[in-house]
Amino acid sequence: MDHGLSQLSDLAPRGYALGLHIRFAAAHLMIQTYDPRWTEIYTEKGYMLADPMVFWGFGNDGAIRWSDIDLPDPLNIMGQARRFGLTFGVAVSTGLTSSRTIGGFARDDREFTDTEIARIRSVVETLHERATPPDRLTPAQRMALRLVAKGNRHAEASAVLGISESAFKARLRAAREALFVRTTAEAVQRAHEYNLL
Incomplete structure (x- = not known):
């Protein structure tokens, strides 16, 4: 790009x-x-x-x-x-x-x-x-974005998923990259817009 x-x-x-x-x-x-x-x-x-x-x-x-x-x-x-x-x-x-x-x-x-x-x-x-928007996210990326959208902090969300906080952040980073956005809030919004959550 x-x-x-x-x-x-x-x-x-x-x-x-x-x-x-x-x-x-x-x-x-x-x-x-x-x-x-x-x-x-x-x-x-x-x-x-x-x-x-x-x-x-x-x-x-x-x-x-x-x-x-x-x-x-x-x-x-x-x-x-x-x-x-x-x-x-x-x-x-x-x-x-x-x-x-x-x-x-x-x-x-x-x-x-x-x-x-x-x-x-x-x-x-x-x-x-x-720049074609994705038509899907991985199940792990979707779940990470859903938890953030519900208001969970990184530590809480990683505990819910049973993974480390760094692994949770990696899932969010991958979702942001797939959606071509800079912030997790933008990723949540974009995923909603594309019916990916």
Whole structure:
């Protein structure tokens, strides 16, 4: 994953926003490297729901230059983005509509070349495959997350399972890695979202 994200940073000098496996209007993983001031405005105003690039991404599979997206932009989102260096860009969309990956990639000096667009699309498709949410956890991982969800502390949960506290923590770590999250609380939430508990 890190190598692919690094490649995207090199290919999009003004940053990118990438939502991997968007389900029910929430991304399994969301990575944003745009100017933080723009990200804050975009988030505060809820622009995702009106963004022509995102709208294009839900309705299409492939890649397109922002300048070629022929959709309404009543809130002038693209115009506002230009004030933060997001002058030229490309949108990439891949995956089933039930688990779509959509990304926007920007530069401020020129349009992306066809070769650059093909490379970005290839990296996004690879990341989409690698970040596919799990369809199951091991029984040990599920039980560890269930105990945490019920409010058990690590020492209590490991005693219930008859294992060492370090073995219990290892199960939680494996569950976090499988779910692509950093914290155990996020793992519990994600497991619930995917009906894995």
